[in-house]
Amino acid sequence: MNALAVEIPWGVLLAIKAVVILAVVPLGALVLGYTFLLKMMSHMQSRLGPMDPGGFHGWFQLIGDGIKFLQKEDIVPDEADRRVFALAPTVVVISTFLIFVVIPAGPRLQVANLDVGVFYALAVSSLSVIGVLMAGWASANKFALIGALRAAAQLIAYELPLLLAVVGVVIQAGTMSLQGIVSAQQDGAIFGWSGIGNPFILTQFVGFLLFLIAAQAELTQTPFDMPVAESELVAGYMVEYTGFRFLFFFIGEFGTATAFAALAATLFLGGWSIPGVHGTAADLLGPLVLVVKLMAVAFLMFWVRFTYPRLREDQLQALAWKVLIPIALVNVIITAIIKVAI
Amino acid sequence: MADSATLTSRITDALGDAVVDQGEARGTLVIRVRPDAWRSSAEILRRTLGFDYLSFIAGIDWMPAPVVGLVEGDTSTPAQPSDMTFGVAGSAGRFQVFAHVQSTAQHAGVTVRTDVEEADPRVESWVSVYPGADWHERECWEMYGFVFEGHPSLRHLYLPSEFEGHPLRKDFPLLAREVKPWPGLTDVEPMPGGDDEAGEEGTA
Amino acid sequence: MAKLPGLIGGLGITFKTMLKGAVTVQYPHEKEAPPTRARGVIALSEENCTSCMLCSRSCPDWCIYIEGHKEQRPPKREGGRPRSVNILDRFDIDYALCMYCGICVEVCPFDALFWSPEFEYSEPNIASLLHNKDRLGAWFATVPAPEPLEVGADSGKKK
């Protein structure tokens, strides 16, 4: 267990953690962007997607795009509130970085094991809407403004089902620490059989679906992509952004998608854990297991994104308040009753 | 399709003394009405006769286009007769406005037209009868300069608001054809086959 | 088929399509052959052209420019009359103006103009789209042979 336990000065540890977090977000954005946006979507649409850059199936395309964005002129509209305009993409990206702080990739591979990990992750993720609002307001563009206001309205509607969906998991695991939730699933048993542990997707399937739906809204992906709705609002709050600022939004979008996929994998699929694998082996295998589970969740999210049309803002509100929240509440109550009963 | 003779008599009976003349455009009835009965004719056509569908409203300028700088042997522009002739239902002068209305239930259509004075081109608007007349009349107004009385807002439809002139009048030149010399004018060979009229195009 | 909820049926369709393989043709690497009738570019057979101007005149866009002059040639046989021959000095088609209607090819009475399905002649400069008679003549090698017609076509009128 302590084979890896070399004493590392806290300063160096902090630096390592910062570097890891800084690397994970763009990397996640890159992997998800490439796998799903470029390749899966293309194939679902009978296309190949980019094939040339980098030689093998165009793997270099997104990196090339990133480099291209860095070379682009940084355009700030005349009427824009320049400082807010410049700050907005950073706010969005920072909220993404902050989520990864609590996501565990192994028994010890976690930047910070907060006792209120779940609570922290969901709270931090909703910060991004502030960036979106800033972007929409500061762009001095009516399309951007409408998009930003839609995003804000959407957040209010969807934060609640998202939280309530997780409450079931929290009740079942008896902890809000993500590490605790993972080990509850790893060491759990289904009616005494512990072959696959007890992934909460089985007991909390309704919660899992609610979480995915709400996450879809949180990520402004179809069918809830009204804030960016390219056929109505052109690109919503991003409409005036160019170059590296747009790149920030892109990283933010796919980075957050990675984060939510990881969160869902952790909460419902057992995260990094494989039943029976503990200690150093888990530390080594954990990241890989997490990535596999994360990709599976992300596949679901993007599959829906590329298949469905978009709802209208009022329909989304109706769905959230009239359907999802009641279901989530019932789910919480049933979970609580069973928990108390057993 | 309604029997064309009955249709004609039904329409002319209903329109009464508004009818000035009538003719036929290859199977389509053309009725020319008095200018002061233009709107009331529409009213009758729609409310009494059930022509509920407005196909189009358009203008026509019967004046032959003035020949500007036409060179000998230029076959690119179709040479229209140089004297002013009018269509199947006749006309009092250069301008006419014509419209086609149809009945979706009776599967029949009729073209109505009326004269427009050249000095003071005014016509009654159909917007109150057929709301779809709005855009057609705006188009007609900017293309021919006809003023549709009773139209809510005669604004430019296609052309920029500072545009001057009425492009579909025959005396409005087509600049594209005047700034460039016709390339077909150098050294003319006699056409093969000699006689132009008799040949057959065939399946080239 | 059984009526699944539309939301799930839709997912099935996209998933099936994903497994089916793409229809993309990776253009510069692989090319689709256009049908033989495709109106790609107009080829000129210079020796057939008598500079009769028929194509130039029937062009709706006035984009064919022809210049020619007559030359006297010695008679073919002894004692015959000297022949007058049309020499083509210039035959330009401005593809920036051309509408690809094919009227010129059709009216040509001497079989001097042909359609070729070639399409790769885009230019960064609009002025370079004016093809002169050498360039038009070079396309002639790419003109396909006329294809057979469908059953029931009037055989008497075949080319």
Added chain:
Amino acid sequence: MSTTEQPTTPGFEVDPAAFRHLADAQVNVELDTGDMILNMGPQHPATHGTLRLVVRLDGERVIAADPVIGYMHRGYEKLTEFRTYPQVTTLINRIDWLSSFANEVPFVHAAEQLMEIEAPPRAQYIRTALTELSRIATFLLFLGEMGLQVGALTPAFYGFRDREHVLNLIEAATGGRFHPNFNRIGGLKDDLPWGWISETRNVMKIVLDACDVFEDLVVGNEIFQARTRSIGIIPGELGASYGVSGSNLRASGVDWDLRRDGAPYLAYPDLDFQVFTHPDGDSFSRYWVRLQETRESARMVLQLLDGMPAGPIMAKVPRIIKVPEGEAWVETENPLGQMGYYVVSKGATGPFRVKIRSASFSNVSILPWMLRGVYVPDVVTILASLYFILGDIDR
């Protein structure tokens, strides 16, 4: 899958639904905000072309909308006066560029009527087949495009993918993918190439399959239905008085199809086909009607291929075409609606006056009425469901 069933929206009444959003706003009167003018277009993804919409918004609700057209006005009615009859067909190809072949037919037909010639039966059949093919091509694009406007990316690609097969057929026969210029006064330029008929049979299978895919992927999708049902209702009578035609009018319950009800033209009298109507008149019913018509067109093409007569494809026509003096009005059922040409000839080689009655122009002119009281996202679905081509509006 049954094609004759015509779904209705239960409890549907025209007026309250059309003004439902207005009623909502009445409740929220104390939350009223100032109006905002939003300029959509001329470059906007929803206007697929250069239509400009100036909408006055209260929040996301449209108070008034003013379409601004003319960004692509090319003055075809003027240009036709400077061209000969064969040259005009090249121009009118470019009016509705997605179904150019269907554009040529009424004009050529008008000239033929004036010259009192008739194209041979084989030419009529081929013309009809190509017209229906261009209808399929246009509608396949619509079926996908509408999905895109509602926010689903994927159907658009399916639309483009399957339309490609149809365009290949049109190109193989005419030589032009989009601008065939294949009709001649008195017939056609050329006969069909070898193998075209069997190839077309294969493609029609693909088209019918594609229709099933759209049925499941788009029509069956609950989100799509939520977005389009009882949105953008055109009452039939009002639509007719605006000159709305084609599938748009049939989706409002007006049973009127010029292929069946107009003056007989092409081979349509020989064909057995069904005209679809839908009682609702909303965006969904416009989509539904077009989907059914795509299927029906594919069946009509198959019928035409089976009955294709042998024989010549050109009537006797003088080499230089001079059209005798007279007037002719020919209207046809084009993919977008009623397309007509009022041709006035004075006996010259070119027309004296051509009035081009294009479908989209009238279809779009109802927009100011339709858009009052809807939300911004509905503007997009209404525009998409009306299905217009800018070239067909601006001419």
